[in-house]
Amino acid sequence: MRVGIVGGGQLARMLALAGHALGLDFAFLDPAPDACAAALGRHLCGAYDDRRLLEALAASSEVVTYEFENVPADAVEFLAARVAVQPNARALARARDRLAEKRLFTELGIPVLPYAAVDTREDLAGAADAVGFPAILKTRTLGYDGKGQALVRDRAELEGAWERLGAVPAILERFVAFERELSVIAVRAQGGEIRFYPLAENTHRGGILRVSVSRPGDPQQAAAEGHARRLAQALDYVGVLALELFEAEGRLLANEMAPRVHNSGHWTIEGAATSQFENHLRAILGLPLGDTRALGHAAMVNFIGAMPERARVLAIPGAHLHDYRKRPRPGRKLGHATARATSPEALAPALERLCALAEETACAPGDGLRPVPRT
């Protein structure tokens, strides 16, 4: 039974590692000759809209999924006419476009920060009036890891920021001081059953996720689940869905969703009864979902731009290493480590050492990783 994946990066790689245990085969469509998932399946090396390769992917797969939301819409349509594609094209379309995504949140009654569409230069002034400052200007499509975003402190900076982002359709969103960044990972089965992992509390820097800490029993769990459930149901979603949230003045505000396995769920490999990767595969293949319960407390630290020495990570008690085998490049996610313990207090020393190691080795624009405040 083969699963086709559009994309052959670390998410595809971790899906494959989970899937081989279940006896699955994999094919990856990725233009990079050194795509890091390639060692774990068949690599179809070419553009995401290469019809010949899409045809081959569809023909050899029982179901096709993807590891990023910027898959070209016509590639998805082409695939969907030939093979089951999960999550479905509608979910992908909503997640690909920040404006469509915000509108969906609003339609479903999921609170968001004030925002306005900026399709043309003429929209800038009205958007500024509606949203206020400080604000963040974000391109509607193709943004990830902080790319396609600019902080705009006042009206005078707005037009310049829009130019620098390429003068493409965007949204302007109010920037507020929030207390926490959280994410909830849901998995929904073909029959509609939905399960949730405990919330993760996330630390970004330079737009890139650095640390995720699992928060079993968090007081915001039920509210976050409610939002993710409405989203997944509205989209008739199948697979893993990540919803990123801000907590401000005790209230959850939806930031964005990811129609795929998500970096803030990597801790589930060691920290939950079933990983997000295995559960995504179970869901898209129509298999029973696995238990999403936390196994104690876990934290994940990303390695950005450079990998620490393997032995130094493994010397940290309770640490597990994930090296994606990607070529180092500033700002690139190359691997992560997870630590797990029976309590937040027992987790703290390992998390501190992992953060120190990540900070020492990290290589990203404007780097310097602040320690995680609470464990």
Add this chain to the structure above:
Amino acid sequence: MRVGIVGGGQLARMLALAGHALGLDFAFLDPAPDACAAALGRHLCGAYDDRRLLEALAASSEVVTYEFENVPADAVEFLAARVAVQPNARALARARDRLAEKRLFTELGIPVLPYAAVDTREDLAGAADAVGFPAILKTRTLGYDGKGQALVRDRAELEGAWERLGAVPAILERFVAFERELSVIAVRAQGGEIRFYPLAENTHRGGILRVSVSRPGDPQQAAAEGHARRLAQALDYVGVLALELFEAEGRLLANEMAPRVHNSGHWTIEGAATSQFENHLRAILGLPLGDTRALGHAAMVNFIGAMPERARVLAIPGAHLHDYRKRPRPGRKLGHATARATSPEALAPALERLCALAEETACAPGDGLRPVPRT
């Protein structure tokens, strides 16, 4: 960093799945064109004593290990002259030959059942006098999964049994009614540090392991560790070492050792902080050992000869499936499932369902799996 493995079966496959997370590459030497590990690395397809392939394995690997103890001695010697081989040739030689193994146990003061060497037909009578009946006649080499063994009830059956085993050098061992079959998995690092997993209690049938249940806190833990520690130290052992034991009248008796990852340690993938596979790799690569603590209580059930339907395994709460992707054949280990829970009582229902599923699907000579008595 590449690890070479002699053998490309399920143990090699699970080593590779653990190792890819750590960023390792793998090469497998295996004569079977459909060796089930081949999807996860480079497959050198040919005989275990093929000098050209051994040369290639050595040249492309940082360290070579093996998944079975019957690697030809001169192949090991050939490899060891070219590349680090772990565990070392001496450990392999002792484990390959049941007589050498028993003598080692005895030298180290590790209790064993009465036994005697049977090199020729002339030795049979003296062995019978020394050992008594009932007894088991076992070929000195090449035995596994109950192959190369015969139960001998009395003196009259002895010569016939020896003929049926091929009239090759053997040992005759007293057969006693034991209370439990246990195994202890140890992992020893290059610097001599040694760690132990909680004991597993094992159920065999037809000579094939069917069920292993982890026994954290077992009263025999310290005694088993003592035996395994002496063995590992005496052999200057590096890697995972399994020691199978009988418990009879409250006393542990060594049955046999396996100089490799072991079927009775498969539960450690989900049931321990670090799996036996990851720890074997950490040890042979000179990396720090991982935590061997149990995560609650776990049980593993083998699927023999035929695989159950994937969805039926995954529908069992807490169950994890491992499908080795091997061609079905009566008596062949094709996969296993593990269940994990917070207590033996909570584990019982999943274990019962897994046993029932394994019994229903199993295809092995003289099959019919008895339920595990205690959980």
